[in-house]
Amino acid sequence: MVLLKEKPRTIGTDSDNSIYKDIEQSITPPSDKNEIFIDQINNDRITEYDSHGEVKRDLKARHVTMIGIGGTIGTGLFISTGHLLSQTGPVMSLISFLFVTTICFSVTQSLGEMATYIPVSGSFVQFITRWVSKSCGAANGWLYGWSWAITFGLELSIVGQVIQFWTDAIPLAAWISIFFVLLTALNLFPVKFYGEIEFWMxxxxxxxxxxxxxxxxxxxxxxxxxxxxxxxxxxNGYAWGDGMIVSNNGKYAIAFINGLINAVFTFQGTELVAITAGEASPKALKSAIRKVMFRILVFYVLCMLFIGLLVPYNDPKLTENGGFTRNSPFLIAMENSGTKVLPHIFNAVIVTTIISAGNSTVYAGSRIFYGLAESGVAPKIFLSTTKAGVPYVAVLFTAAFGALGYLVVSNDGTVVFNWLLNIAATAGLVAWGFISVSHIRFMQVLKQRGISRDTLPFKAFFMPYSAYYAAIVVFTVALIQGFTVFWDFNATDFFTAYVSLIVFVVWWIMFHFFFFGFGKQAWKWSNVLIPLEECDIDTGVRDINDIEFDVPPPKNLWEKFWLIIA
Known part of the structure; x- marks a missing residue:
C-alpha cells in the first residue's frame, strides 16, 4: 500500500506548483490493489479507495463524438418538436431552435475549455465545487444527476406507445419492463461496450x-x-401560428416563451461530450467539442425548418390523443406527402432512438453521481466499480428512477410526458447556467494568476462575453418559463414548472449547513463564493497528457464525408 499525505499549503501562492510536484513525485506505482486519491473538496482529508474505484478511459474519439451528437438526437427532436410547432408556429419554432443553439454553443465551449484542461468524471460539477462554492456544486450535481434519472423514466414511459404504432397486443407495462431491464443491463457492461453500442445507434x-x-x-x-x-x-398567417400572443387553456403568454422549454429539452445532452472527460482521451474530447456544435446546428435547425415547411402548425395529428408516434412531425410529414412505407421504417428509427437515449441517460446520471461521491457529497458506495471500471452502484441508483415510466400505465401518457419533460428541462437549464458561471470564475482565476488562455489545450470562442450571455439568458428562462401558471393557478402546473428550482434551492441550503453550519464555522462570504485566490485549478491538470489519441486521417471520399458529419 502507498500512503500519501498532502503537505500543508497556502492556496493561491507560488508554492502551489511545487507542492503538487512534491505530491506527484511521492506517488509510486502501487504494488497491491489499493490506490490513494486526494479528496477534491476537503484537502485536509485523505480518502482511500480500492483501485476498482476508478473509471476507465476506454472511450475513443468516435465514441465521444457520437455520444455528443447522438445523445442529443432523441425524443426531444422526434416527438416534442410536434408540441413546439403546434404551440408557436413554424417561424417561432425555428427562431426558438436558433436561440437555444446560441446558448448550447456557449455552454459547450465553456465546458470544453475547462474539461480539456482538467479532465475528470462528472467534470462540470467538480468545477462548480472548486470555483463557485462547495454547497452550490453539490446542489448542482444532485439536481443534474436527478434530471438524467428522471429523463430515463421519461424515455421508458413512451417506448411502449411508440411500439404500439404496429400493435397493441402487448401491454405498455410489459414493454416498459423489457426495456427497463435491457437498458440497465447494457450500462453494467464495460464503458467501451457502451461507447460501441452508442456509436452504432x-x-x-x-x-x-x-x-x-x-x-x-x-x-x-x-x-x-x-x-x-x-x-x-x-x-396566410400560418407562419406565426396563432400569433405572437397565443391562448393556452385560457392563459396568455408570449409564443416564444410558451414553446421554449420544448426547444431546451430537445437540445439537452449537448454537454454529454464533456461528461465523458474522465473516460476519454483529452485529444479525442477536444476534437469532439470542436465539431459537435456545427453538426447540431445543421441537423437540428434544418430538421425544424423542414418540419415547419411540410407540417401545418394546426394539423390535428399534432395534438390528437393517438399515441406519441402519431404526434411525431417527422411521420406526419411523410404521411401528408403520401409515402406509405417510410413511416414504418422511421418508426423503427424512433424506437432505436429511445433505446439510445435511455442508454445515454443512465450513463450520464451514473457518472454524475460517481463524480459527486468522488467529491465527498454523495455516499462513498457510489464509488464502487466493477473490475472493468463500471460504477455499478451509481448505475443501479440512476436506473431505479426508470420506475417513473410506469406512471403512464394509469395516467394519460401526454400528461406524464409533459410532467417529466418540464422537470428535466428546467433542471438542465440550471446546470447550463452554472457551467457558464464556473467558466467565468475559471477565466478570472487564470487572469489573476497570469496564465494566458492561449496556453490552454482548447480555447473557447467569444469569451468571456459568451459565458455572461449564456448565464444571464439561461437563468432568466428558468425563472419565466412557467409564469403562465399564475394566470390561473394550478398546483400541478406550478409543481411541474418550478419543482426543479425549488429542489435546487433546498439542496443548496442543506449542503451549506452540511459544510459550514451547526457551529462548524462562523458565517462568512467566502463560504458562499470561494475567493479567487483559493480556487483550485491545479488538481487533475497533470492527467491531461495521460493518454494520447490521434484521429487517423480519412482514406477515401466516404471517410471524409463521415468525418464531417460524425
Missing part, C-alpha cells in the same frame, strides 16, 4: 436524419403527390 440516427432531410427537401421541391410544398404553410 447514433450512426443509425444520423443516417436517418440525413435521409429525412434529403426526403423533406425533395418533398418541398415537388417530388410528392401534393406537388411543390414550398412555403405553403407559412402563408
Amino acid at each position: 447514433a450512426s443509425i440516427k444520423l443516417t436517418a436524419v440525413i435521409g429525412w432531410i434529403i426526403y423533406a427537401f425533395c418533398m418541398v421541391c415537388g417530388a410528392g403527390k401534393t406537388g411543390p410544398v414550398g412555403f405553403r404553410y407559412w402563408r
Whole structure:
C-alpha cells in the first residue's frame, strides 16, 4: 500500500506548483490493489479507495463524438418538436431552435475549455465545487444527476406507445419492463461496450436524419403527390401560428416563451461530450467539442425548418390523443406527402432512438453521481466499480428512477410526458447556467494568476462575453418559463414548472449547513463564493497528457464525408 499525505499549503501562492510536484513525485506505482486519491473538496482529508474505484478511459474519439451528437438526437427532436410547432408556429419554432443553439454553443465551449484542461468524471460539477462554492456544486450535481434519472423514466414511459404504432397486443407495462431491464443491463457492461453500442445507434440516427432531410427537401421541391410544398404553410398567417400572443387553456403568454422549454429539452445532452472527460482521451474530447456544435446546428435547425415547411402548425395529428408516434412531425410529414412505407421504417428509427437515449441517460446520471461521491457529497458506495471500471452502484441508483415510466400505465401518457419533460428541462437549464458561471470564475482565476488562455489545450470562442450571455439568458428562462401558471393557478402546473428550482434551492441550503453550519464555522462570504485566490485549478491538470489519441486521417471520399458529419 502507498500512503500519501498532502503537505500543508497556502492556496493561491507560488508554492502551489511545487507542492503538487512534491505530491506527484511521492506517488509510486502501487504494488497491491489499493490506490490513494486526494479528496477534491476537503484537502485536509485523505480518502482511500480500492483501485476498482476508478473509471476507465476506454472511450475513443468516435465514441465521444457520437455520444455528443447522438445523445442529443432523441425524443426531444422526434416527438416534442410536434408540441413546439403546434404551440408557436413554424417561424417561432425555428427562431426558438436558433436561440437555444446560441446558448448550447456557449455552454459547450465553456465546458470544453475547462474539461480539456482538467479532465475528470462528472467534470462540470467538480468545477462548480472548486470555483463557485462547495454547497452550490453539490446542489448542482444532485439536481443534474436527478434530471438524467428522471429523463430515463421519461424515455421508458413512451417506448411502449411508440411500439404500439404496429400493435397493441402487448401491454405498455410489459414493454416498459423489457426495456427497463435491457437498458440497465447494457450500462453494467464495460464503458467501451457502451461507447460501441452508442456509436452504432447514433450512426443509425444520423443516417436517418440525413435521409429525412434529403426526403423533406425533395418533398418541398415537388417530388410528392401534393406537388411543390414550398412555403405553403407559412402563408396566410400560418407562419406565426396563432400569433405572437397565443391562448393556452385560457392563459396568455408570449409564443416564444410558451414553446421554449420544448426547444431546451430537445437540445439537452449537448454537454454529454464533456461528461465523458474522465473516460476519454483529452485529444479525442477536444476534437469532439470542436465539431459537435456545427453538426447540431445543421441537423437540428434544418430538421425544424423542414418540419415547419411540410407540417401545418394546426394539423390535428399534432395534438390528437393517438399515441406519441402519431404526434411525431417527422411521420406526419411523410404521411401528408403520401409515402406509405417510410413511416414504418422511421418508426423503427424512433424506437432505436429511445433505446439510445435511455442508454445515454443512465450513463450520464451514473457518472454524475460517481463524480459527486468522488467529491465527498454523495455516499462513498457510489464509488464502487466493477473490475472493468463500471460504477455499478451509481448505475443501479440512476436506473431505479426508470420506475417513473410506469406512471403512464394509469395516467394519460401526454400528461406524464409533459410532467417529466418540464422537470428535466428546467433542471438542465440550471446546470447550463452554472457551467457558464464556473467558466467565468475559471477565466478570472487564470487572469489573476497570469496564465494566458492561449496556453490552454482548447480555447473557447467569444469569451468571456459568451459565458455572461449564456448565464444571464439561461437563468432568466428558468425563472419565466412557467409564469403562465399564475394566470390561473394550478398546483400541478406550478409543481411541474418550478419543482426543479425549488429542489435546487433546498439542496443548496442543506449542503451549506452540511459544510459550514451547526457551529462548524462562523458565517462568512467566502463560504458562499470561494475567493479567487483559493480556487483550485491545479488538481487533475497533470492527467491531461495521460493518454494520447490521434484521429487517423480519412482514406477515401466516404471517410471524409463521415468525418464531417460524425
